[in-house]
Amino acid sequence: SAKLRNDGAVIYDAALDKGSAQSLSLLTELRHAIERDEFRLFVQPKIALKTGQVVGMEALVRWQHPQRGNVFPDAFIPFAEQTGFIRVLTRWVMERSARLCQELEQAGYHLKMSVNLSTRDLMDQDLPVKFGDMLQRHGQSPQSFCLEITESAIMDDPVRAQNTLALLSAMGFELSIDDFGTGYSSLAYLKSLPVNELKIDKSFVLNMETDLGDARIVQSTISLARAMHLRVVAEGIETETVWRLLEGMKCDQGQGYFMSRPIPAAQLEDWLAQWQS
Ligand code: C2E
């Protein structure tokens, strides 16, 4: 594992990296990772809670590091956001997601693909055009993609975020508010943004079986979403009991380890075939 200093340099864990005398900067490593094709597209299925049908999937990136192995996004996404590298990574994720959708379509599956965006992406004026080009190259339309944005990404620069989101929405992309309820935010943006979906953060879902406070927050969020005619999705479903609780609360869709952990994109077709049988 690597520790980040404020200047972004990486201090290698001595045990893991005895051989390396020099410490590379993490940014250099991330750039190399793109060139050397070390990022991996993982996906986690999204399920309609009432029917059990697969309705979509979320793209989640992993870094297959030659020495450190499978690096999880929490270890490099925040740094990628700080340095602006996230813009390169987001494009990579969208490109691979579009390719996967094209392959799934050829196999007869029509699923909605959700892709995570960061603040920096919302400040990127070229992003809508770039996304449009990528989808066109893979014969995909924005209608089959949903972009997940956190509340804090919107609140960082509400005016610019709103402009980009309006543009993406006009192109046909669906928009989702991720980690709903965890940000410092105003509910007013729900009224002014072209949002289609709310995602209840897993921190409220994981223990809702036993924590009455969490269960109440989940129930209120579902009610709010329904009142605003928004689709509502719960993440972090780890047990069948929580699935049934959420179904009873009229939550539309869910994701979680109970149904599937995030899996490599190449394994999705097999997973889908098994889920259906
Ligand atoms: P997120 O967008 O909120 O993604 C949901 C996270 O919850 C994922 O972690 C997922 O593996 C995890 N999760 C799903 N179901 C369960 C469950 O039942 N139990 C538990 N305990 N966890 C569950 P992951 O893949 O490690 O990603 C962490 C975060 O990194 C994501 O949170 C997202 O903010 C960021 N991230 C991942 N991929 C990308 C990407 O391509 N672009 C951007 N901008 N951010 C990404």
Ligand code: CA
């Ligand atoms: Ca997400």
Ligand code: CA
């Ligand atoms: Ca989330």
Ligand code: CA
């Ligand atoms: Ca999150």
